[in-house]
Amino acid sequence: MKNTQEIFIRDPYIVTNRDKGLYYMFGSTDPNVWQGRCEGFDYYTSRNLREWDGPFPAFKPEEFFWSHENFWAPEVHFYQGRWHMFASFKAPGVARGTQILVSDAPDKPFTPWSDGPVTPSKDECLDGTLFVDEQGKPWMVYCHEWTQIKNGTMCAIELSQDLRTALGKPVLLFDAASCSQVKRNPEENYVTDGPCLRRNRKGELLMLWSSYGQQGYFVATARAPGGQVTGPWVHDSELLVSHDAGHPMLFESLDGQLMMALHQNSAQPHDYALFYPVEEDGKGKIRLKGKAL
Structure with missing residues (x-):
């Protein structure tokens, strides 16, 4: 077993399996996550979010898979009886995009489902996540x-x-510069990263997402007061996490506690996952409830 800080991972995504009493942790796990040939995605299992078994293979590309670099941010969603992985890939001369893979179980190998990326072919895109609206229509936010x-x-x-x-x-939902906390990154650009959507008790649609600010990598909240994924969206004035962590997602623990997973960012190239207990306050905002595990 390894403890959380011993596992290199970016963009952690947690699936909670109450029947087995297990958490599955997916993420960007390849040692060549930034450059060079990638091997695929791995996952880990845990009963307490502190000690983990693995790695186990989640997706290993066949020889003629279109991409062999920058395997990023796999998310695993249960939809219409099967498990669907949304993951981002890149290839020379081909725009980065999010492709969808499929499996019959989260602990079985995933295989390509969509014919390449479903993001626009000429756009450099990443971090696609699934959202199903109240009419049952599936959307990808990216x-x-x-x-x-x-x-x-x-x-x-x-x-x-x-x-x-x-x-x-x-x-178009919003651009990074429309959020007052966003500052230019070291390359003098404005970053959008890692959307995660959740409806609050008021019926508003919340989006947790990441960018760079005065203190570095942060987690912000945008909201669609009308509850529609197409917006309009407004930005909360307070950051959820102000520095050194990002690419959030929300999940429920085995005992029902709402949790947020993200990755610690200042330890590159040895990034690891963080897990914060969070709660929805009386105003429909997500707040930290305690220290990270």
């Missing part, structure tokens, strides 16, 4: 990357019911 457009944006695009293709054109 980032149009600052590396291409300087001021990164958050976008949404409707998906087909089987999650194999995108429908119509993407909808």
Whole structure:
């Protein structure tokens, strides 16, 4: 077993399995996550979010898979009876994009489901996440990357019911510079990163996301008061986490506590996962409830 700080991982994503009393942790796990040939995605299992078994293979590309670099941010969602992995990939001469993979169980190998990325083919995109609206329509919320457009944006695009293709054109939700806490990153650009959506008790749609500010990598909250993924979106004035951590996602612990997973950022290249207990306050905001595990 390894403790959390011993596991290199970025963009951690947790699946809670109450029947087995287990957590599955997915993420960007390849030692060549920034450059060079990638091996795939691994996952780990735990009963307490502190000690982990693994790694176990989640996705290993076949020889002729279109990408062999920058395997980033796998998310695993249960939808229509199967488990779907949303993950970002890159190849020379091909825009970075989020492709969808599928498996019959979170602890079985994932295989390609969509025909390549479902993000727009000419746009540099990453960090796609699944959101199903109140009418049952599946959407992918994703980032149009600052590396291409300087001021990164958050976008949404409707998906087909089987999650194999995108429908119509993407909808612009907001750009990074519209959030007052965002500052230019070291490359003089504005970053959008890691969206995670959750509806609060008031019916508003919340989005946790990351960028860079005065103290570095942070977690912010945007909200759609009307509850629609297409917005309009407004930014909360307070940051959820002000420095040194980002790419958030929310999950429930085995005992029902709402938790936030993210990765610690200042230990590069030895990033590891953090888990914070959080709660929704009386104003419908997500707040930290205690220290990180």
